Structures are given as structure tokens and as C-alpha cells.
Amino acid sequence: MWENVVYTKAQAKFKFQQIEAEPENCAPRQVKAPFDQLREIMMDEKKTFLVDEMKKINSYAFDLHMGLTLYHVLNEEYGFNERLAAQDEMWRYLSLEVFPDLVYERFGMNDQRFYKGTRRIWLKSIWWYIHLSWQGTEEETFDTLKGNSADEILQLLDRSGSGGYRVELTRKMMRQFKVHASSKVPQLFRRVLKLNTARLNMIEPSLVEGGIETYVTDLYKYFLKDF
Structure with missing residues (x-):
């Protein structure tokens, strides 16, 4: 199925112009x-989300709701995985054709959100946000x-590190952020991610005592x- 998806950046640009x-x-x-x-599942979820008239599409809450649905359906029904998720071609196709x-x-x-920005393609960003934050179940992850806010999505995705994303590490970082999010430290998650990037140059987390x-x-x- 996925091997039949061929969607170059040139094709994406042409479709975007249309x-x-x-x-x-x-x-x-x-x-x-x-x-x-x-598409049918995702559009139904959009309707479900908007039943509450206080909720808006232009919101982090919408990103989270749709991200959890997309992650579940792609993984469970479409054999999706990290290798496919790393290919912008797949996300360009979904964004512009589906x-x-x-x-x-x-x-x-x-x-940028349709096809151009490698870490800004919206569907790609919400899938990876859920994947890097996964806590075992949809309920626990939610x-x-x-x-959180849209800033946490951007901060998490923008700091992959030289060796790429460390999934176990990011999931634990997100779990602890929930505990400390109410602290008075400004931009705590951003600071922790920056410190982590610096320390990874010298420290292997799995080798730390504990x-x-x-x-x-x-x-x-x-x-x-x-504080």
C-alpha cells in the first residue's frame, strides 16, 4: 500500500497551487x-470535536484530538511505523490528496503546513508529537x-538531536513535564530540551546511575x- 505512494515535492507544489x-x-x-x-474516520472525528461549540479548529486541543486519532488509525489499520513517518512523501500525499x-x-x-516544511507539515507534526509522547494508552497520553500548548509541539519536534529522536527519553521527559508544568519556571520545557541537547554530547542517558x-x-x- 504505502510503497505505491509516489508524491514528489514538485507534484506537491503543483497540487498546492491548484x-x-x-x-x-x-x-x-x-x-x-x-x-x-x-479520511472518513478523521472527518467524523473533526465533527465530534466541534460538537462542543466552545472548541475551535484553530487550537492546540484540536491538534491533540486529531493527532491521537491519526496515530491510532495509521498504526493499527494502515501498518504505519517510524520508517514511513520519516518520509515526507507520505505526509505530502495525505496533506494534499486526502x-x-x-x-x-x-x-x-x-x-509549510501542507508540504514544504519538513517539521512543519501539520499531519506529520501531530503524528510525531503523539509518538514521542506516548504513555502506553490513548487515555494516559491524552x-x-x-x-500543553502548540509551543510544546514545536519545541519537541525541533530538537531531535544529532542522533535523531530518542523515543524512550522524550516520553519520560513529557511525563515529568506534566508533573512540573505548573511550576513558576518560565518556558520550562524549552529549557529542559535545550539542556538535554547539550548534555547528550557528553552523556549517554541509559548509562547514568538510575x-x-x-x-x-x-x-x-x-x-x-x-524555585
Whole structure:
């Protein structure tokens, strides 16, 4: 299935220009199987989210809701994995051929969010945000992330480190951030991520006495000790 997805950046640019000419009518007339089912599920979730009139598409809450749904369905029903998630080609196809209207409703005609920005493609960013923050179940993950903001998404995705994302490490960092998010330290998560990037040049977290859990605890203690 995924091996048949061929969608170059040039194709994406051309499709984006077509959408740009008439954005209000960019919903796809027909989506190829099996992605038609994915679209149906995601669009139903959008409707479910908006039943509460206080909730808005232009929000972190929408990103979290749709991210959890996308992560679950792609992984469970479409055999998705990290290798596929690292390929922008897949996300360009989903953004422009399956969900152009959804991306447009969330971000307008922002080419970075459709196909151009490697870490800014919206669907890609919410999948990786959930993956790097996963706590074992959707319920636990939602509970861990519900108090965050769009800034946490950007900070987490922008600091992969020279060796790429360390999934076990980021999940523990996010779990502890929930505990300390109410502290008075300004921009705590951003500071912890920057400190982590610096320390990874010298320290292997898994070799620290007490393991990754202790390593992450020490990252937060560095900033919390004075508050």
C-alpha cells in the first residue's frame, strides 16, 4: 500500500497551487482506497470535536484530538511505523490528496503546513508529537498532554538531536513535564530540551546511575532547584 505512494515535492507544489486558486472548494472529490476510509474516520472525528461549540479548529486541543486519532488509525489499520513517518512523501500525499480541506481549515494556505516544511507539515507534526509522547494508552497520553500548548509541539519536534529522536527519553521527559508544568519556571520545557541537547554530547542517558528516569529527573531539577 504505502510503497505505491509516489508524491514528489514538485507534484506537491503543483497540487498546492491548484488548491490556492480555489481554497474554499479544496475538498477532494474522490480519495483512492484505502485512504478513503482514513479520511472518513478523521472527518467524523473533526465533527465530534466541534460538537462542543466552545472548541475551535484553530487550537492546540484540536491538534491533540486529531493527532491521537491519526496515530491510532495509521498504526493499527494502515501498518504505519517510524520508517514511513520519516518520509515526507507520505505526509505530502495525505496533506494534499486526502486532507487538503482539513489542513486548510487549520492553517489556511500555509505551504509549510501542507508540504514544504519538513517539521512543519501539520499531519506529520501531530503524528510525531503523539509518538514521542506516548504513555502506553490513548487515555494516559491524552492526560499527559492535555495541559500543553502548540509551543510544546514545536519545541519537541525541533530538537531531535544529532542522533535523531530518542523515543524512550522524550516520553519520560513529557511525563515529568506534566508533573512540573505548573511550576513558576518560565518556558520550562524549552529549557529542559535545550539542556538535554547539550548534555547528550557528553552523556549517554541509559548509562547514568538510575537510568533514563534519573537522567530526566536531573534535567528538571537543574531548573527547579531555585524555585
